[in-house]
Amino acid sequence: MMMRDEGHADADAVTTASGGPRTLPTIADVARLSGVSTATVDRVLNHRPGVRAATVQRVLKAAAELDYLPEAELHAAMAPKPVRTVFLLPSGTNRYLTMLGQLVRNSEATLAALGVKAQVEFIKSFNPELLARTLLQHCRKADGIAFMALEHPAVREAVNELAERNVPTVTLISDVQNCRRVAYVGLDNRAAGRTAGYLISRFIGPRPAKVAMIAGSLSYRAHEEREFGFLHCLNETAPAIEVLGLREAHDDEGEAYRQTRTLLSHHPDLAGIYNIGGGPGGVAKALREARRERDVVFVGHGLTPETRAMLIDGTMDAVLTQDPRAAMLGCATVFANLRAGREALHGVEPPRIDVIFRENLGS
Numbered sequence: 001m002m003m004r005d006e007g008h009a010d011a012d013a014v015t016t017a018s019g020g021p022r023t024l025p026t027i028a029d030v031a032r033l034s035g036v037s038t039a040t041v042d043r044v045l046n047h048r049p050g051v052r053a054a055t056v057q058r059v060l061k062a063a064a065e066l067d068y069l070p071e072a073e074l075h076a077a078m079a080p081k082p083v084r085t086v087f088l089l090p091s092g093t094n095r096y097l098t099m100l101g102q103l104v105r106n107s108e109a110t111l112a113a114l115g116v117k118a119q120v121e122f123i124k125s126f127n128p129e130l131l132a133r134t135l136l137q138h139c140r141k142a143d144g145i146a147f148m149a150l151e152h153p154a155v156r157e158a159v160n161e162l163a164e165r166n167v168p169t170v171t172l173i174s175d176v177q178n179c180r181r182v183a184y185v186g187l188d189n190r191a192a193g194r195t196a197g198y199l200i201s202r203f204i205g206p207r208p209a210k211v212a213m214i215a216g217s218l219s220y221r222a223h224e225e226r227e228f229g230f231l232h233c234l235n236e237t238a239p240a241i242e243v244l245g246l247r248e249a250h251d252d253e254g255e256a257y258r259q260t261r262t263l264l265s266h267h268p269d270l271a272g273i274y275n276i277g278g279g280p281g282g283v284a285k286a287l288r289e290a291r292r293e294r295d296v297v298f299v300g301h302g303l304t305p306e307t308r309a310m311l312i313d314g315t316m317d318a319v320l321t322q323d324p325r326a327a328m329l330g331c332a333t334v335f336a337n338l339r340a341g342r343e344a345l346h347g348v349e350p351p352r353i354d355v356i357f358r359e360n361l362g363s
Contacts, residue, residue, distance in 0.1 A: 025066040034062035045069070047081075082117035083335045086138050087172070087328075088147035090125035094216075094251045094278030096302030097148070097173075100324045107328060115339065116332040126217050126250055128152030135162060135169070144168045144338070146185070146331040149176035151221045168338055170331050173322070174222035183344040185330040187322050187351050189222045193229025193276075195353060196299050199318050200272045201238035203297040209271035211297075212244045212263050216251040216277025226276045226301075241272075249279050256282030264290045275300035280307055284315045303356050311358045319356045326351060 027045075031038045036055060043051050044059040051059075063069050087104050089097050101120040104111075111118050123134050131147070132154040138145055139162060149155060149171040156179040159169050163180035175184040200211055213230065215223040227246060234241050244267065249256040256279030263270055264286060273296060275283050280300045287293040293315045300307065303321040310316035330348045337346045 025068045029066055030059065030062050030068050033066060034059045080115065080339070082112065082115050083339050084141065084143045085116055085118045085332070085335055086142045086145045086147075087118060087120045087331070088131070088134060088138075088145060089120065089122050089172075090148055090251070091122035092125050092251050092278070093253045093281075094125075094302070095281075095304040095306050096278065096321075096324070099304055100327065103324050104328050107325075110329070111332050114329075114332045114336045116335055118332065126150070126219055128154050128219065131155055132158035135159065139165055139167050142167060144170065144335040146170040146172045146335075148173045149181075149221070150174075150219045151176055151224070152219065155179075168335070168344075170334050170344075172327060172331055174220040176221065182338065183334045183348075185327055185334065185348065185351065186222065187353055189225035190229035190232075192301070192320050192353050193226035193231075194233040195229075195320060195355065196226070196274050196318075197230040197233030198237065199299050199355070200274060200297050201234060201241060203317060204238070204241065204271050206238075206240060208240045208242070210242045210244055210267055210269060211272035211274065212267070212270060213246045213274045213276055214249050214256055214259055214279070214283065215246055216279070217248050218246075220277070223276045230274055230276075244270075249277065249282070251278030253279045253282040253285075255279065257286050258282075260286035261290075264292060264296075270296060272297035272299070277301070280310065280316065284310050287315060303354070308361060311356065311361060314358070317357070321354050321356060322351050323354065 027038045027041050031041045034041070036059060040051060040055065041059055044056050045063070087101065089101050101122060104118050104120045124130055128150045131150055135145060135147065135158040144167065145162070147169065155176055159176065159179040159181050162169055168182040171181050171184045171186070173186045175186065213227060215227060218224045218227070231243060234243060244263070247259045249259050256275070260273065260283045273283060283298065284293070287296055287298065298316045299318045300316060301320050303319050307316060307319050311319060330351070333348050334344050337344055
């Protein structure tokens with residue numbers, strides 16, 4: 001915004017309604033009326049940091065009373081700055097998380113309507129110390145952080161330190177307990193695990209059978225809770241099904257492939273696989289190579305172009321998913337609510353577990 005030249009007030013003279021000259025107001029006039037220095041007025045009108053919100057409003061009110069700025073410029077100056085948010089997501093081969101990150105990057109206009117400006121950063125998965133450091137690094141340049149949490153003391157301490165510095169955090173997809181995060185936007189993961197157990201038991205039927213679980217990592221509370229719900233449901237409803245020991249694949253396609261090959265080799269009578277985390281492509285590859293894709297029930301998470309194709313060709317039987325757009329907007333709404341002084345989850349609908357089969361795939 002260009003400031004008027006204080007040394008040429010005579011050139012700015014205009015004619016009043018009565019025909020007499022009137023000198024346009026100067027920065028000094030705005031400073032005098034608002035009770036601050038001309039340097040502070042200059043910072044406010046040029047959107048530079050370092051001025052308290054109450055002082056900003058006082059300066060803008062004075063500028064409005066003096067008709068110092070055109071109305072359009074004044075409205076622009078008075079408009080609140082967007083909430084600067086960061087989405088921290090795990091890097092790797094989890095296609096659902098990659099898709100979520102791309103969605104955030106492509107939704108600038110949608111988020112701007114909520115008063116939010118977002119950036120995405122992918123960091124190495126399953127490293128709580130790195131996650132904690134990265135959270136703290138964003139303290140000065142973010143007004144809020146949404147992240148997929150790891151259950152670890154270092155992460156809890158980072159969240160609490162951010163809260164002390166008035167930087168709210170929202171956990172996304174996977175939560176962390178006993179800390180000062182302001183909200184969790186994600187599924188009821190125990191219910192998701194129970195749903196997977198119900199589906200597999202119904203597909204297999206009442207006969208004795210073996211099923212296996214492949215998780216990303218139990219460092220994610222979401223994966224731990226899905227495992228718990230899955231086991232609890234099968235124990236209640238399908239006691240004839242034997243659940244083999246859980247294996248971790250760290251959301252890596254190659255590791256999921258190796259784990260599945262080992263399972264099929266050691267248990268030729270394997271009847272079902274619940275893929276709790278990412279890496280479904282590795283599971284599918286191993287099933288196809290063993291020509292078991294038609295007789296092993298395969299249930300997983302996250303609807304992506306990849307899992308969609310597996311549903312269509314019959315390799316996967318069901319996908320449990322959360323709408324990524326709703327997840328993104330839920331986080332943005334939380335930050336907008338906090339800016340407006342509302343409850344964090346005001347207007348945020350609890351995420352729904354969508355169960356997708358080949359027969360109900362939408363366009």
